[in-house]
Amino acid sequence: MQIWAKIEEWLQKNQSLILMYVIDSQGSSPGRAGFKMIVNDQGEMYGSIGGGFMEHKLVELCKKELLQKPFSPFLKRQIHRPDLPKDRSGMICSGEQTIAFYPLGKSHLPWITELLEAKGKGLLIADHQDIVFHKNENLSAPFESRLSSPSVWRFTENLRFQAVLHIIGGGHVGLALSRFACELDFTVKVYDEREGLNTLARNHFAEAVIVPDYSQIADFVAEGAQQYVVLMSFGYRTDKVILRQLLPREYAYLGMLGSRAKVETLFSELREEGIPEELLDRVHAPIGVQIGSKTPAEIAVSILAEVIGLRNGETQSCTECESLYFTKASQMASLCPECAHQIYGYTACQHVFEKGRCVHCHWDGSVSDYVKKIKGKS
Ligand SMILES: [Zn+2]
Numbered sequence: 001m002q003i004w005a006k007i008e009e010w011l012q013k014n015q016s017l018i019l020m021y022v023i024d025s026q027g028s029s030p031g032r033a034g035f036k037m038i039v040n041d042q043g044e045m046y047g048s049i050g051g052g053f054m055e056h057k058l059v060e061l062c063k064k065e066l067l068q069k070p071f072s073p074f075l076k077r078q079i080h081r082p083d084l085p086k087d088r089s090g091m092i093c094s095g096e097q098t099i100a101f102y103p104l105g106k107s108h109l110p111w112i113t114e115l116l117e118a119k120g121k122g123l124l125i126a127d128h129q130d131i132v133f134h135k136n137e138n139l140s141a142p143f144e145s146r147l148s149s150p151s152v153w154r155f156t157e158n159l160r161f162q163a164v165l166h167i168i169g170g171g172h173v174g175l176a177l178s179r180f181a182c183e184l185d186f187t188v189k190v191y192d193e194r195e196g197l198n199t200l201a202r203n204h205f206a207e208a209v210i211v212p213d214y215s216q217i218a219d220f221v222a223e224g225a226q227q228y229v230v231l232m233s234f235g236y237r238t239d240k241v242i243l244r245q246l247l248p249r250e251y252a253y254l255g256m257l258g259s260r261a262k263v264e265t266l267f268s269e270l271r272e273e274g275i276p277e278e279l280l281d282r283v284h285a286p287i288g289v290q291i292g293s294k295t296p297a298e299i300a301v302s303i304l305a306e307v308i309g310l311r312n313g314e315t316q317s318c319t320e321c322e323s324l325y326f327t328k329a330s331q332m333a334s335l336c337p338e339c340a341h342q343i344y345g346y347t348a349c350q351h352v353f354e355k356g357r358c359v360h361c362h363w364d365g366s367v368s369d370y371v372k373k374i375k376g377k378s
């Protein structure tokens, strides 16, 4: 959301500015669809379309040519291969990007203000004529793209289709985590039972600060492939109350802060209650990438490193078995490699299970009734 606040600020100062907006990316291109960058007539810039020489070159184009005279929106295709005569980006990562250029001025201010007030809840529609925000409208996907020709296009971005980081426990680590996660484009929600906590009062990064009854926490923390949960409540007892409710639910990530000893004790108690091992295996605990972190900020970095690793793995949920899987690991658009293999005979994944999920495809071993039936017949 920060880029929109920056755009509003510049427009209110009567600056002219150009928005560069990545509307398509393929291969190992550094800037993915939805990346945005702005350049103003003071030579200032904000955001990124992937960095590197390509970005530098396009920023120069904005400064030297586009900011000098009015223009209509246009597209620029960038192919990152060194041996190409045209559209060459100067980068060698063999990806491809299409970037739309929009001049923004005072006339755009009303919808930008509306976008900020609605906290992005709506659709950004960018076509060959202009770019505009439609409040409260929704899409079932992050993007919708129609590129009819280099001069006719319509790209829709669901601004709310963003990963959500639920932080249960609003102490110092929760505060540091909120700050960094916000910068990394997560929508942050913080939960804490303790009312009047000063780290909650100081948390301006979270979209919502909720004071729930931990025994009802499952009512607050939504399930889904875009939902990431970090559990760091005040104590062992509360962690257990919360974990018991969240374990059976489907999240992209569920991690718990605590020493190995604490995790062991807690898990063995939950085992005794009859909670199956597969569910416990899903919990990332001890949490984070091991970097010897000690301060709240360092712990936040270690957690986010793990979470971003997963987010970049781009998981989605299989329409057949409902397990999450790495999008890139499957040859079919909506089926995990296992279901694609069982139903359509695509090459099987050589699953290697660790912590209850395959390290190659992220599948958790779920099998639908239909696949069970097929396997029964064969
Ligand atoms: Zn499946």
Ligand SMILES: [Zn+2]
Residues within 6 Å of the ligand: 337, 349, 350, 351, 352, 358, 359, 360, 361, 362, 363
């Ligand atoms: Zn696998």
